Amino acid sequence: MRGILGLLLLFALLPFLPLGAWGAFLLDVGLFILLFTALALSWDLVARTGQLSLAHGAFFGLGAYGAGLMVPHLGTLPALLLGSLLAGAGALLLGSVTLRLHGLYFAIASLAFSEVLRTMALKLPFTGGPIGLPVPPPFGGGWPLASYYLAFAVLLLAVALSLWAERSSFRLAQAATRQSEAVARVLGVRVVRVKLLSLLLGSLVAGLAGGVYAMKALFLNPYEAFSLGRAVEALVIPIFGGLYSTLGPLLGGVVLVGLEQALRLWIQEGYLVVYGALLILAILFLPRGLLGLLGGRRG
Amino acid sequence: MARVLEVQGVSKRFLGLLALKEVSLHLEEGEILAVIGPNGAGKSTLLNVISGLLRPDGGEVRLLGRPITRLSPEARTHLGLGRAFQIVQPLPELSVRENLLVGALFGKPGTSKKAAEAWVEEVLALTGLEARAEAPAGELTLLEDKRLELARALATRPRVLLLDEVMAGLRPKEAEEAVALVRRIRDSGVSVLFIEHLMPVVRALADRVVVLDHGEVIAEGPYEKVAREERVREAYLGRGA
Numbered sequence: 001m002r003g004i005l006g007l008l009l010l011f012a013l014l015p016f017l018p019l020g021a022w023g024a025f026l027l028d029v030g031l032f033i034l035l036f037t038a039l040a041l042s043w044d045l046v047a048r049t050g051q052l053s054l055a056h057g058a059f060f061g062l063g064a065y066g067a068g069l070m071v072p073h074l075g076t077l078p079a080l081l082l083g084s085l086l087a088g089a090g091a092l093l094l095g096s097v098t099l100r101l102h103g104l105y106f107a108i109a110s111l112a113f114s115e116v117l118r119t120m121a122l123k124l125p126f127t128g129g130p131i132g133l134p135v136p137p138p139f140g141g142g143w144p145l146a147s148y149y150l151a152f153a154v155l156l157l158a159v160a161l162s163l164w165a166e167r168s169s170f171r172l173a174q175a176a177t178r179q180s181e182a183v184a185r186v187l188g189v190r191v192v193r194v195k196l197l198s199l200l201l202g203s204l205v206a207g208l209a210g211g212v213y214a215m216k217a218l219f220l221n222p223y224e225a226f227s228l229g230r231a232v233e234a235l236v237i238p239i240f241g242g243l244y245s246t247l248g249p250l251l252g253g254v255v256l257v258g259l260e261q262a263l264r265l266w267i268q269e270g271y272l273v274v275y276g277a278l279l280i281l282a283i284l285f286l287p288r289g290l291l292g293l294l295g296g297r298r299g
Numbered sequence: 300m301a302r303v304l305e306v307q308g309v310s311k312r313f314l315g316l317l318a319l320k321e322v323s324l325h326l327e328e329g330e331i332l333a334v335i336g337p338n339g340a341g342k343s344t345l346l347n348v349i350s351g352l353l354r355p356d357g358g359e360v361r362l363l364g365r366p367i368t369r370l371s372p373e374a375r376t377h378l379g380l381g382r383a384f385q386i387v388q389p390l391p392e393l394s395v396r397e398n399l400l401v402g403a404l405f406g407k408p409g410t411s412k413k414a415a416e417a418w419v420e421e422v423l424a425l426t427g428l429e430a431r432a433e434a435p436a437g438e439l440t441l442l443e444d445k446r447l448e449l450a451r452a453l454a455t456r457p458r459v460l461l462l463d464e465v466m467a468g469l470r471p472k473e474a475e476e477a478v479a480l481v482r483r484i485r486d487s488g489v490s491v492l493f494i495e496h497l498m499p500v501v502r503a504l505a506d507r508v509v510v511l512d513h514g515e516v517i518a519e520g521p522y523e524k525v526a527r528e529e530r531v532r533e534a535y536l537g538r539g540a
Contacts, residue, residue: 169400169404169412172393172397172400172401172404172405173401173404173405175392175393175397175401176390176393176401176405179390179391179392179393180388180390182352182372182388183384183388183390184390184401185351185352185371185372185373185376186350186352186373186376186382186452187376187401187402187405187406187451187454187455188373188376188377188402188406188407188408188455189373189401189405190373190405191373
């Protein structure tokens with residue numbers, strides 16, 4: 001818990017630290033860490049029920065496009081909220097038809113869901129299609145730190161949800177569902193409801209992260225917003241940091257997203273090769289993620 | 300006495316195989332009923348149909364007078380059905396206490412955390428698992444696994460308890476203890492239907508026995524009577540024995 005609070009405090013104060021010439025770069029890195037860590041936590045929330053989601057890129061994209069399309073008409077916060085609700089509606093749709101599927105079958109269905117949404121974003125008349133969609137910055141651009149603190153708020157929400165799920169009896173419902181659905185049901189756990197609620201909460205957070213991302217990137221295109229790479233990042237971070245926990249994805253996000261941004265700067269060509277190699281090493285030698293190093297317990 | 304569980308004309312077909320053929324049986328309140336039969340007789344299929352993990356192709360299951368044939372397994376648990384599995388299935392990443400807590404919390408909707416925790420302590424004491432309460436369920440011995448399986452089903456506060464060969468693999472002394480435990484459970488007001496291969500256990504525990512063979516009920520009654528019946532001996536030993 002102290003680790004979690006410490007990290008959050010660091011992010012809250014980051015814009016006011018004397019970072020000198022690196023300040024602007026580090027703040028950007030920090031913002032991406034916040035958003036993708038929130039996305040990773042939202043993925044972990046679903047993984048705790050044993051469902052491998054490849055739809056988190058799509059929830060992110062739904063939130064991004066929903067917010068991006070609405071910002072000029074409704075203002076920043078309502079647009080973010082609508083984007084998040086759009087992602088939630090997508091999750092309910094996906095969940096109601098697929099959550100009776102287990103593990104890999106759900107993963108494949110969620111992948112198909114992402115592909116359908118990307119195609120829709122390409123073909124629908126109001127999304128800007130392959131050309132893309134320009135998005136105004138939050139609050140009309142009047143406050144330079146706005147997108148950073150919006151991202152921070154999204155992470156706070158993700159951490160709060162994750163801690164709630166970890167500390168309430170919901171944890172036992174999720175853990176039982178993950179470890180054996182048949183046993184969970186015979187013990188009275190309403191597994192479909194547990195899975196659907198987890199997917200809904202996860203998608204709402206992922207949608208918010210997408211919305212803030214849109215206002216930071218200022219431009220969306222379907223290939224980027226609905227990229228499979230994002231879905232993969234959402235699952236790599238918790239695996240790297242430590243699954244089924246709050247601290248694991250937090251640590252994983254700080255290290256991996258930070259590393260990715262730094263490598264991109266140092267080795268412009270081929271940074272992904274180094275990134276990939278580091279990931280393989282981590283999976284080989286840290287089967288329980290960074291948390292395993294700290295002696296954390298799964299449950 | 301009231302019938303707490305009724306199975307009426309239940310059939311279940313797997314591809315070409317008729318696993319259950321219009322099986323009818325019932326369990327009285329406060330009774331311990333054994334369902335026996337050779338391997339492949341359909342005993343576990345029957346339990347899976349009763350607990351809702353399989354849908355029957357025909358027939359009806361009633362619990363405490365209510366038809367439950369179309370209900371989900373979790374809904375049946377909420378109504379008072381408990382189930383222990385033959386192949387022990389601990390939730391391995393949870394502790395023994397947490398395993399029981401799952402049943403105590405979700406077995407009856409609306410149970411408060413405090414009530415669930417108190418009940419779990421009682422079940423731990425009843426099943427002799429207190430000393431292992433904090434152990435991860437994935438690290439238990441076979442005997443402890445069996446106790447956990449029983450304890451977890453009990454944690455859901457069932458009125459009717461289904462036990463699927465929970466004595467298999469136990470030493471005679473351990474089986475004796477388990478028999479005493481099942482009696483205590485019955486005396487606390489739970490009706491028990493159990494599947495068992497060990498005849499000494501059946502003889503010691505069962506008030507009544509139902510014999511299944513090739514998915515059909517071929518005999519029913521007290522152990523001594525059933526054991527003498529020609530069809531039962533044939534089913535177990537083969538024709539001409």
